[in-house]
Amino acid sequence: MPASLIRSRTMITRALDRHRWEEIADGAVLQEDGTITAVGTFADLSRRHPTVPVVGSGNEVLLPGFINGHHHVGLTPVQLGSPDMPLELWFVTRMVMRNVNPYLDTLYSAFEMITSGITTVQHLHGWAPGKLGEVETRCEDVIRAYQDVGMRVSYSFSVRDQNRLVYQADTDFVASLPAELRGPVQRWYDRFQLSLDDFFAVFETLHGRHRNSSRVKIQLSPANLHWCSDAALTRFAEVSRAFDVPLHMHLLETAYQKEYARRRGGCSAVEYIDRFGLLGPQMTLGHGVWLNASDIDRLAETGTCVCHNCSSNFRLRSGVAALNVLEAKGINTAIGIDEAGINDDRDMLQEMRMVLRAHRVPGMDDEVPTAAQVFRMATSGGAKTTAFGERLGVLEVGRAADMVLIDWEQLSYPYLDEETPVLDAVLQRAKATGVRTVICDGEAIYNEGRYTKVDRDAALRALHNDLQKALADDEVERRKLSKMLLPHVKRFYANYFDPGAHEPFYRPSSRV
Numbered sequence: 001m002p003a004s005l006i007r008s009r010t011m012i013t014r015a016l017d018r019h020r021w022e023e024i025a026d027g028a029v030l031q032e033d034g035t036i037t038a039v040g041t042f043a044d045l046s047r048r049h050p051t052v053p054v055v056g057s058g059n060e061v062l063l064p065g066f067i068n069g070h071h072h073v074g075l076t077p078v079q080l081g082s083p084d085m086p087l088e089l090w091f092v093t094r095m096v097m098r099n100v101n102p103y104l105d106t107l108y109s110a111f112e113m114i115t116s117g118i119t120t121v122q123h124l125h126g127w128a129p130g131k132l133g134e135v136e137t138r139c140e141d142v143i144r145a146y147q148d149v150g151m152r153v154s155y156s157f158s159v160r161d162q163n164r165l166v167y168q169a170d171t172d173f174v175a176s177l178p179a180e181l182r183g184p185v186q187r188w189y190d191r192f193q194l195s196l197d198d199f200f201a202v203f204e205t206l207h208g209r210h211r212n213s214s215r216v217k218i219q220l221s222p223a224n225l226h227w228c229s230d231a232a233l234t235r236f237a238e239v240s241r242a243f244d245v246p247l248h249m250h251l252l253e254t255a256y257q258k259e260y261a262r263r264r265g266g267c268s269a270v271e272y273i274d275r276f277g278l279l280g281p282q283m284t285l286g287h288g289v290w291l292n293a294s295d296i297d298r299l300a301e302t303g304t305c306v307c308h309n310c311s312s313n314f315r316l317r318s319g320v321a322a323l324n325v326l327e328a329k330g331i332n333t334a335i336g337i338d339e340a341g342i343n344d345d346r347d348m349l350q351e352m353r354m355v356l357r358a359h360r361v362p363g364m365d366d367e368v369p370t371a372a373q374v375f376r377m378a379t380s381g382g383a384k385t386t387a388f389g390e391r392l393g394v395l396e397v398g399r400a401a402d403m404v405l406i407d408w409e410q411l412s413y414p415y416l417d418e419e420t421p422v423l424d425a426v427l428q429r430a431k432a433t434g435v436r437t438v439i440c441d442g443e444a445i446y447n448e449g450r451y452t453k454v455d456r457d458a459a460l461r462a463l464h465n466d467l468q469k470a471l472a473d474d475e476v477e478r479r480k481l482s483k484m485l486l487p488h489v490k491r492f493y494a495n496y497f498d499p500g501a502h503e504p505f506y507r508p509s510s511r512v
């Protein structure tokens, strides 16, 4: 990448604490080959580097690129006919997923992410049918979409080696069903053919292939406690250490998952994975809605991170995560948009606003999310949960040149009180339509409404055209199966636990 000088009206380089951040008026960044080599004022840097091309008009706010800490798919479940439901039932409605082209699907959500200033995504690839070779091809299709569009991806293919439809062994679940459903459910299980060794082979192959890439890193994701056998958890601890890669694991998304852990190990889910040595700064827990007080203390003690998926927790009735408590305990947190945010898209500006608003409990103490906190979660906090780590999330010399320029006019016209802090204005008022330029690895991948590397209209047209074809036989069968299974799955969970046994931990206050 050639050098460029990115100028701004105001540059926000990093969050310092819950209330302070570093800000440079008329700030600029010099980047060379994707790395920041100087930070200062535009006047000074342009004098020292008069021939370097300038990006930005001087009427934008410059911030580090945002990090979507938890992402799975392109077309949203709603788009594919799977309505919002309590998570455990929603898993079954997700069977209606069509056979979508993974490359075009990934591009679709990448466009949405980039438009809202996201430069890096934690892509947790969920399900891929077939044998090892077919799965690897699909993984590469996803990764290639990010490469083509220019985003950074921390990619993992999630491991599920048990309990794939409900919190019960696959064979037991099939046996519990009426005879006419057993065949179709078994066929559904049989679509997914990876053995535990295969899952780790996928990781090793991808990790080897992409080890020298600046925008792709491969890491590990145990899909969730109920989906991973003890053998899988043991392997994760070993492989994470051997390859020095982070892990991202859904955990305690719902009360049912809390009860599942109690049944499996007589303990909390956090205590269970702790037995395998899986806690620590290399581990990020996705959701963590049903953590109890001692779980949270243990996460703080071990430096384990949490990815807060605010919209998703609302949409799938998971509950409200105790973000104010996590913050008070000093736990590193990220923001994940998960399948889709509250507007059924991947808008980080909106999701940051959700996080800012959703935890504003009554009272006057300094315990609710601040602009600086949410900004940190979306930048350096998120960075720590990816395989890129400290290279991202802050605008400073030596870090990656990933940034977003947001139009000041949109934030301030026709009037904005001059004492309103710039970061507050961004957090409260910025919209994707005000995102002017998005730079990843020193390269402008989005500028003035245009994706610079991929033809968005052609890609969306291809996705649309591809899905005009009639439903394939397997799609028709899954559609029927999903509807027929729903009452059985409801019954499975109906008496799963005594509702009084699991008070939600969520406490509105951080005073625990």
Ligand SMILES: [Zn+2]
Pocket (backbone or CB within 6 Å): 070, 072, 250, 286, 338, 339
């Ligand atoms: Zn998820």
